[in-house]
Amino acid sequence: MTSELRFLLNDREICLTDVGASDTLLDFLRIERRLIGTKEGCAEGDCGACTVMLGKLTETGMVYEPINACIRFMASCNACHIVTIEHLEGPDGGLHPLQAAMVEHHGSQCGFCTPGIVMALYGLWMSNPDAGVTEIENALQGNLCRCTGYEPIVNAALAAGR
Ligand code: FES
Ligand code: FES
Numbered sequence: 001m002t003s004e005l006r007f008l009l010n011d012r013e014i015c016l017t018d019v020g021a022s023d024t025l026l027d028f029l030r031i032e033r034r035l036i037g038t039k040e041g042c043a044e045g046d047c048g049a050c051t052v053m054l055g056k057l058t059e060t061g062m063v064y065e066p067i068n069a070c071i072r073f074m075a076s077c078n079a080c081h082i083v084t085i086e087h088l089e090g091p092d093g094g095l096h097p098l099q100a101a102m103v104e105h106h107g108s109q110c111g112f113c114t115p116g117i118v119m120a121l122y123g124l125w126m127s128n129p130d131a132g133v134t135e136i137e138n139a140l141q142g143n144l145c146r147c148t149g150y151e152p153i154v155n156a157a158l159a160a161g162r
Contacts, residue, residue, distance in 0.1 A: 007080045009033065010087040019074045026050045026069035029084060037085035037115045038069055041144075045071040048143030051116035053123055055081035066123035068142070085115040088122060098122055101160035107153040113145040121157050129161045 005016040009029075026043070029035040029052070041049035045068045054077070055064040062081065088096040095103070098121050108114040117140065124131050124139040131139070136157045137150075145153065 005074060005078050007077045007082060009082050010084060016074070021073070021075060023074040024070055025052070025067075025072040025074055025077060025082065028074055029069060029082075035084050035086055039112055039115060040070060041112070041116075043070045046144070047113070047116075048120060048140075049113055049116045051119040051143065052085075053081075053083035053119060053126075055083065064123060064126055066120045066139075066142075083119075083122075085119055088118065096122070098125055098157070098160045101156040102153070105152050105156035105159060107148060107156040109147040113143060113148075117143045117145065117153060121160070124157075125160065131157070131161060133158070 003017070005019050007014055026038065026040055029038050030040065038052055039049035041047035048068065050069040051066045052069050053064045054067045054072070055062045057079065064081075064083070088099065090096050090100065094100075096118070098118050102108055102114065102118065107117075120139050120143050121136070124135060128135060133154060136154050140150065140153065
């Protein structure tokens with residue numbers, strides 16, 4: 001057990017006192033917080049369905065990276081900012097440009113992989129909204145999609161940056 005865990009989840013401050021050493025971020029998000037946009041696929045860090053953003057404060061400010069919530073222990077989230085798919089929105093409060101582009105370019109079929117793919121692309125979009133094909137493909141290397149194929153997804157990512 002950790003004594004106390006504090007972090008930001010989307011726009012909410014969370015303080016937990018009974019976190020087990022093997023408790024995962026994915027279970028916390030889906031079971032405790034009912035943030036079920038973050039999916040559980042393999043639960044082994046291989047498919048990317050559980051991708052969320054994790055931000056840490058560094059000397060140069062907050063640095064965010066996409067992580068697999070299924071293999072991230074809660075105890076390692078202290079003082080971090082966790083951003084889930086539920087937190088994304090566009091300037092008008094609707095879909096984020098990445099989400100809108102996924103719709104426009106038919107980047108989703110069954111949809112199971114889509115939140116994880118959007119979060120992986122969001123990580124790239126935050127640092128480089130004008131990323132090219134190679135950077136987009138690199139950003140997606142940990143995300144599996146079994147039904148759409150990657151071309152529409154890459155096209156959506158390209159369109160969202162323009
Ligand atoms: Fe597959 Fe986390 S559920 S990587
Ligand atoms: Fe079905 Fe990607 S849209 S797995």
